Amino acid sequence: MLDKVLGYFSNDIGIDLGTANTLIFVKGKGIVLTEPSIVAIDKTTNKVLAIGKEAKEMIGKTPEHIQVIRPLKDGVIADFDTTQAMLKYFIQKVHTSFPLARLTNPRPRVVVGVPSGITTVEKRAVIDAAKQAGAREVYLIAEPMAAAIGAGLPIDQPGGNMIVDIGGGTSEIAVISLSGLVISSSIRVAGDEMNEAIINYLKRNYHILIGEQTAENVKINLGSATASDRDEKKMEIRGRDMTGMPRSVVIYGKDIREALEDVVTQIVNAVKSTLEKTPPELAADIVERGIVLAGGGSLIYSLDKRLMEETNLPVVYCEDPLTAVARGIGKALQNIDLIRRVSIK
Missing domain, CATH: 3.30.420.40 (ATPase, nucleotide binding domain)
Known part of the structure; x- marks a missing residue:
């Protein structure tokens, strides 16, 4: 009591x-x-x-x-x-x-x-x-x-619900049925690795060093998972060059798409690998219901389109993926x- x-x-x-x-x-x-x-x-x-x-x-x-x-x-x-x-x-x-x-x-x-x-x-x-x-x-x-409960998926029902939750440190992919994880995959590749990829790309190709917060801002404003109208979008960033002096450069969306390609590919491959291990009956449910995206890392521009192209399945965002x-x-x-x-x- x-x-x-x-x-x-x-x-x-x-x-x-x-x-x-x-x-x-x-x-x-x-x-x-x-x-x-x-x-x-x-x-x-x-x-x-x-x-x-x-x-x-x-x-x-x-x-x-x-x-x-x-x-x-x-x-x-x-x-x-x-x-x-x-x-x-x-x-x-x-x-x-x-x-x-x-x-x-x-x-x-x-x-x-x-x-x-x-x-x-x-x-x-x-x-x-x-x-x-x-x-x-x-x-x-x-x-x-x-994330599946937050997205309002019927997790307690005997049917396949696929959720892809991309956060800062991990990407979580799971097929859920009857309140349990039937198949799940957790890879330690997500939003932080996207930021790191941008930092390394700009250091290698533009010879400029930027910080984590600048990389996050670049990811939000220019990042994308597929070729799109963002390729020609540009922004000026400030950092320091290899001599240690302050410097600014103009970068384009296509640069950041290229920078993010390896990370995005790893996430897409993890989703495909999880689908390949899914029991046939649950896979049939996913064909009908699609894949649900959650987490701040999933908000990278056109990631839903990339996953649709790679899996031939419907892909939707849940309401307010960040929360x-x-x-x-x-x-x-x-x-x-x-x-x-x-x-x-």
């Missing part, structure tokens, strides 16, 4: 713990926090100086003794202590923002979205980090499952039986 009372007042939360961004869904409130998964640390004292948006603003602009890091790599914890500090900050930020939570101050139940290919050691790291950050109970849900995983976790929070049914054991 006490657990039920605490559950009512504790504002249980769901966390989309992404390589690029962390989103938090609070039961009864919706998505209440969207912050970059970035932490700034003073290397001399090992003290955390800033987390989230404040830390992101410091990228590329810090003195030598301040280090700005991403504690998650490829969708999993790379730096345990820093991830724990970041989670604790985010959980406390949202948990103490509600009057009832401040009054009763119970520890919340937490549901975390993780890559489907997560290892046992990586699972334990996420659970330990969440518990040490203040959670009383921790459940893990595979990101493609959460699909967080919304799916949020829906699961409303139903403890659903959490237990779809969580990773």
Whole structure:
């Protein structure tokens, strides 16, 4: 009985713990926090100086003794202590923002979205980090499952639902039926690798060095997965040349399409490989229902067209791909039986 009372007042939360961004869904409130998964640390004292948006603003602009890091790599914890500090900050930020939570101050139940290919050691790291950050109970849900729930797919029905969730660190491809992952593939190639490909291409072909945030901006404005009207679109970027001097150049969409080709091809091949392993009856459902895209990395221009050309299947975006995983976790929070049914054991 006490657990039920605490559950009512504790504002249980769901966390989309992404390589690029962390989103938090609070039961009864919706998505209440969207912050970059970035932490700034003073290397001399090992003290955390800033987390989230404040830390992101410091990228590329810090003195030598301040280090700005991403504690998650490829969708999993790379730096345990820093991830724990970041989670604790985010959980406390949202948990103490509600009057009832401040009054009763119970520890919340937490549901975390993780890559489907997560290892046992990586699972334990996420659970330990969440518990040490203040959670009383921790459940893990595979990101493609959460994205499918957020997209409104009938995951509990006996039929094939294919979801492709492209985030910052991983691309998750899965075929779901009867609340389970029938076939899934998790490749550590996604939005971050697209940014890295742009940085390397411009360094190699234009002899200019740019930062991560500039690469992200170029990807959004010029990036594409197929030849399109974006090929002739251009923009001026600023960086520094190989001598260390500031420099600006004009680049075109066709350059960035070429830069992204290897990464896009790896994602497309992973989708095709998953389809090849899908049981025939479920494959027939996918022919009818198509492939659903989710995640910020899926928003690269004309990726849906590229996948349609390569698979000969309908491809559609879910509503608000950036928040699909967080919304799916949020829906699961409303139903403890659903959490237990779809969580990773």
